Amino acid sequence: MTAIDRIYQKIKRSRRYVFERKDFDNYASYDQVGRVLKQLVDKGELIKIGYGLYTKATINSLTNKPMPTNPGGTDAIMREILKLRGVDFEMDAMSLRSINGKSTQIPASIKYSWDSKQFNRNLKVGNRVLSYRR
Structure with missing residues (x-):
């Protein structure tokens, strides 16, 4: 299983809506976690809130842009x-x-x-x- 799959599964299974970059330290190296999080932001699965902070997202059907799922x-x-x-x-x-x-x-x-x-x-x-x- 790749790092993107493991991180994506952790996000989907979690009851939390906000994640820090350090939550994924045990899944891959620092640089690889950064690349995975950027890929998930580009796909619309996450929204970057601030430095090292992300929230779950879904694609809005009207604007076709990501919005928070909370x-x-x-x-x-x-x-x-x-x-x-x-x-x-x-x-x-x-x-x-x-x-x-x-x-x-x-x-x-x-x-x-x-x-x-x-x-x-x-x-x-x-x-x-x-x-x-x-």
Whole structure:
């Protein structure tokens, strides 16, 4: 079985939606893992979010471009990345009320805040950009 087959099977079988490059270190060499991940991005099986971060993808039938498969959308991907990195984060008050069912208003986007010393990258999923905000 080739490295691309083993990595592809791990991605498909996993319940997670976000992967780091180091998750595949035991499957092949560093360079080979990089080539495999690039092939999967080119096929539309993965989307590169940031340096060493990828998410599962599927091809959108309308635009014919890859889109994230997470049922929670880009906000769920953003939360999963922050949890994966072990970052303590907070959501804005309106988003929390909406998620907890205390408000019927749905915010256009969830705003996150965290300590920039823990995580200081900008990540992009589709049109959504996750960056540090106070």
